Amino acid sequence: MRASTWTVVTVALLLAPAGSAQTIQNPTLRRAQQAFDNLDYREALAQGRAALRERLTGYERARAYELLGFTYSGMDSILRSVDAFKQVVLLEPERQLDPNRTSPKALSAFQVALTQVLVVRQLVIDSVTFIGGQGAVPIRYTVTQPARVVTRVIGGATSLRIDSTVATGQVNLRWQARTPAGDPLPAGNYTIVVDAAVGQNNFSTSQPIRIAHGSVDTVAHLTSLPGYTYLPETEVPPKSWKPMGLALVYTGAALAGTSALSSGDLGKVSLREGAVIGTGVVAAGFVMMLKKPAPQPARGNILYNQLLREQIARRNAEIAQENTRRRQQVALTVAPAVRPTTGGVR
Amino acid sequence: MRRYCRRFGGGAVSAIALLTVPPPNRLTAQHFSVGPQIAFGDYKEVSADLHYRGGGIAAKASMSWKKFSADVVLSKLTYKPEGGTATAEFDASEVDVRVRYYIAGPVSGELGFINRKTDPEFEAQSVGAAVIGARIHYLLGPGVRVALNGGLLAGSKFSGGGSVSPLGAIQLGLGLTVDALRGRLQVTGDYGFQRFSRETDDGSGPASAPIQQSVGRIGLAIAF
Numbered sequence: 001m002r003a004s005t006w007t008v009v010t011v012a013l014l015l016a017p018a019g020s021a022q023t024i025q026n027p028t029l030r031r032a033q034q035a036f037d038n039l040d041y042r043e044a045l046a047q048g049r050a051a052l053r054e055r056l057t058g059y060e061r062a063r064a065y066e067l068l069g070f071t072y073s074g075m076d077s078i079l080r081s082v083d084a085f086k087q088v089v090l091l092e093p094e095r096q097l098d099p100n101r102t103s104p105k106a107l108s109a110f111q112v113a114l115t116q117v118l119v120v121r122q123l124v125i126d127s128v129t130f131i132g133g134q135g136a137v138p139i140r141y142t143v144t145q146p147a148r149v150v151t152r153v154i155g156g157a158t159s160l161r162i163d164s165t166v167a168t169g170q171v172n173l174r175w176q177a178r179t180p181a182g183d184p185l186p187a188g189n190y191t192i193v194v195d196a197a198v199g200q201n202n203f204s205t206s207q208p209i210r211i212a213h214g215s216v217d218t219v220a221h222l223t224s225l226p227g228y229t230y231l232p233e234t235e236v237p238p239k240s241w242k243p244m245g246l247a248l249v250y251t252g253a254a255l256a257g258t259s260a261l262s263s264g265d266l267g268k269v270s271l272r273e274g275a276v277i278g279t280g281v282v283a284a285g286f287v288m289m290l291k292k293p294a295p296q297p298a299r300g301n302i303l304y305n306q307l308l309r310e311q312i313a314r315r316n317a318e319i320a321q322e323n324t325r326r327r328q329q330v331a332l333t334v335a336p337a338v339r340p341t342t343g344g345v346r
Numbered sequence: 347m348r349r350y351c352r353r354f355g356g357g358a359v360s361a362i363a364l365l366t367v368p369p370p371n372r373l374t375a376q377h378f379s380v381g382p383q384i385a386f387g388d389y390k391e392v393s394a395d396l397h398y399r400g401g402g403i404a405a406k407a408s409m410s411w412k413k414f415s416a417d418v419v420l421s422k423l424t425y426k427p428e429g430g431t432a433t434a435e436f437d438a439s440e441v442d443v444r445v446r447y448y449i450a451g452p453v454s455g456e457l458g459f460i461n462r463k464t465d466p467e468f469e470a471q472s473v474g475a476a477v478i479g480a481r482i483h484y485l486l487g488p489g490v491r492v493a494l495n496g497g498l499l500a501g502s503k504f505s506g507g508g509s510v511s512p513l514g515a516i517q518l519g520l521g522l523t524v525d526a527l528r529g530r531l532q533v534t535g536d537y538g539f540q541r542f543s544r545e546t547d548d549g550s551g552p553a554s555a556p557i558q559q560s561v562g563r564i565g566l567a568i569a570f
Contacts, residue, residue, distance in 0.1 A: 243486040250494045254520035258539045261516055263556035267394025273387060273562030274520065277537035281492050281522045288487030
C-alpha cells in the first residue's frame with residue numbers, strides 16, 4: 001500500500017510538468033488519470049485502454065501508454081508495463097523519467113523498454129566557432145540498440161555522410177564541417193540526420209543547424225616585447241674639470257705663444273687682446289665645468305635597443321605572415337537551430 | 347616716421363622669427379653663420395716707438411660642409427698713436443680668408459691668405475701673405491667650442507718693400523663660439539696675433555723692420 005501511494009505521487013509529479021505544456025483534453029483519459037490518482041488501478045486500466053481506442057493527440061496517446069505503464073508496474077505486471085513503455089518511447093523518443101521521482105519498478109521497466117526498441121535519442125550538437133580546417137563540431141547521440149548508424153548532413157543540394165558505424169549507447173562524433181574537397185562547408189541552413197537500422201527496424205532523427213562564415217581575428221602588431229623596455233640611448237657623464245682645464249690650456253698656449261713669438265725689437269708685447277678673449281674662454285670653460293655635461297651616446301644601450309628593435313621587427317614580420325594566412329581563412333560558426341519535430345519510426 | 351616704425355617692427359618680428367626657428371642645417375650637417383664683430387687691436391712696426399692702438403668693426407662669416415670649413419673675416423680698425431714717435435693715425439682694412447680640412451681628432455689643416463691695406467698708404471705697411479697652418483678645436487660643452495690655430499704667413503709682401511725669412515712670419519689665434527637660442531645665434535670671440543720679422547735693405551745693409559699686430563674681436567653671428 002505504501003509503495004502504491006509512493007508510485008501515485010511520483011506519477012503525479014512526472015505528469016504535472018508535461019501537462020503544464022500540453023493538457024489532456026480527452027475525457028476518458030482524464031477519468032483514467034483520476035482513477036490512477038485514486039489508486040483504482042483496475043478502473044485506470046479500463047479507462048486507459050478505452051482512451052486508446054478513441055481519437056487522441058500524439059501527446060495524449062503517449063500519456064495514455066505512460067499511465068498504463070505506471071499502472072502495470074504498480075500491479076507488478078512488468079512485461080505489460082514494458083510493452084506500454086515501449087509505445088511511449090516510440091511516440092516520444094526523448095522521453096526521460098526522473099530517477100529521483102520514479103519508482104524503481106517503473107524505472108526498470110522503462111529501461112528495459114528502451115533496450116527493446118530502436119531509437120536514436122538525445123541528439124545534441126554544440127554551438128562552436130572554429131577556423132575552417134582547424135576545429136570540429138561535437139555531435140553526440142544515444143542509440144538504444146546495437147545498430148548501423150549513419151550520420152549525414154543535408155542542406156540544399158548538399159548531402160554528405162559524416163559517419164557510419166555500428167554502435168550502441170552514447171556516440172560522440174567530431175565533424176570538421178568540410179566538403180569532400182576539403183573546403184569549409186558554405187554558410188547556410190543544414191540538417192544533421194542520424195539514421196539507425198538493424199534488421200527490419202530503423203529509426204531516424206534530425207537536428208537543424210545553421211553555419212555562418214566570419215573573418216578570422218588577426219593578431220595585433222607588437223610595439224614592445226613583454227618584460228623588455230628600451231634603454232636611454234644617451235647618458236649624462238659625470239661632471240668634469242676637463243672643460244676648465246682645456247680652456248686654461250688653450251688660453252695659456254695662445255698667450256704664451258704670443259709672448260714667445262713676439263719680436264724683441266718691438267718692446268713689451270701687448271697681451272690685452274689675447275687676455276680679453278682668453279678670459280672669455282676661461283669663463284666659458286668654468287661655466288661648462290659647473291654645468292651638467294651634455295648627454296653622450298651610450299653604446300651598450302644603443303646596441304641593446306637595436307637588438308630589441310630587430311627582435312620586434314622579426315616578430316612583427318611573423319605576425320604579418322600569420323595575419324596574411326588568417327585573412328585567407330574562414331571562421332565557421334555552427335549553431336543548432338530549433339528542432340521542428342522529433343524522430344520517428346519509418 | 348610712421349612708415350619707418352612699421353618697417354622696423356616688421357623687421358624685428360622677422361628677426362625674432364628667424365632666431366627662434368631651429369636651423370635646418372642641423373639635419374644636413376651644413377653650417378653657415380655670419381655676423382658683426384667689434385674689433386680692437388695693437389700694432390707695432392720697426393721699433394717700440396711706432397706703437398698704435400685702436401678699434402673698429404669687423405664681419406665674420408663661417409661655413410662648414412662635410413670635412414671642410416672656412417672663415418672669412420673683413421675688418422677695419424683705426425689705429426691711433428700710442429705714445430712714441432708716431433703722430434698720425436691710420437686705418438687698417440684687412441681681409442682674412444681661411445679654408446680648413448678636417449684631418450683627425452681635433453686637428454684640421456688650414457690654408458688661406460691675409461691682405462691688409464693701410465690708409466694713408468705710407469703711415470704703415472700694407473701686407474699680403476698666404477697662411478699655412480693647423481687648427482685644433484675642442485667642444486667645452488653643449489654649444490661651446492674653443493679653437494687654437496697657428497701657422498706661417500708665407501710669401502709675405504709689403505707695400506714698403508722688404509722681405510721675411512721662410513719662418514719669420516707667423517700667426518697665432520684663439521677662438522671661442524658659444525651657441526645661443528638653440529644654435530640660431532652665436533656669440534663669437536677671436537684673437538689673432540701676427541708677427542713679420544721683416545728686413546729691409548736700403549743699400550747700407552739689412553735692417554730689421556718687424557711688424558706685429560694683435561687683434562681681438564667680439565661679436566654675434568646668426569647661424570643658418
